[in-house]
Amino acid sequence: MKLLIPPPIYLLLALGLMWLLKHYMPLVSFQGFPWNIIGWSLIGIALAGDLYALALFLKARTTFNPIKPHNSTQLVVTGSYRFSRNPMYLGMVLILGGWGLVLGAVSPFIVIPFFMWVLTEMQIKPEEAILTERFGVEYQTYLRQVRRWL
Template sequence: MSDVRSRQGGARVRLPPPLVFAAAIATGVFLPPRLGLPLAPRLLLGGIIVIAGFAVGISAVGLFRKTGQDLRPWMPSPELIFHGLYRFSRNPMYVSMVVIACGIGLACDRGAVMLLALAALVVVHFTAVLPEERYLQEQFGETYSQYKSRVRRYL
């Protein structure tokens, strides 16, 4: 694939990040260890964490839609987003996926979900985040370099 075609086609992300996190959750709910927490507190706290994760994700998705961006990471990015949650994290959607998965793990009393959520983040880091960063650096040059120097990758 030529450099021009690469720039026109977006980042070379081959694995949809939401599927990676969904697989982690689906696998983890059937695995030990149980956390052994009482039902009411874990449902309450887990629910709050899941809601917080969805709030972050919905806000990040809203900013993408507002600017006409495609949510699929392999599609071209017409512009960088510097406002909203993107002032604090370059990847708030992926942060939200980790938070949601951890909240589900807590609510379901499954530590494996939380561990697999972290493993999913490692997979997403190498299969999505790094290719996205290479693409954005190529596409936006110094503007993206300055953004990277100001804003953390995750938190």
């Protein structure tokens, strides 16, 4: 199952699960202004960050396909990749946080740590193993210098 499901699918499943929790187990509601504005703003910032991270891959002329990290031709270690090894996945977490604010209940937020764990086990760790094999010492140095999430 590792590297078979694209991360955006995990994101969509998490968004749906958050919606279900809000509607069927709404713990501590806080709907409306200003939470919805803050939530949508966070989602917008996260999407912009994800597009920026994607642009770095395009500029480097290497694959951004998370299912095929073995097709990578070079490491991307500039821009947001100086602060997080996975800024696109971090953006997905911010999208979930924003969505939780838009939904306006505490219960949807329990999905976020589970999402991070699933993404780490099913996507990030396998990617790291492949990139270590592909880029050797250069990638191992990067692993020591930059954190996985933030």
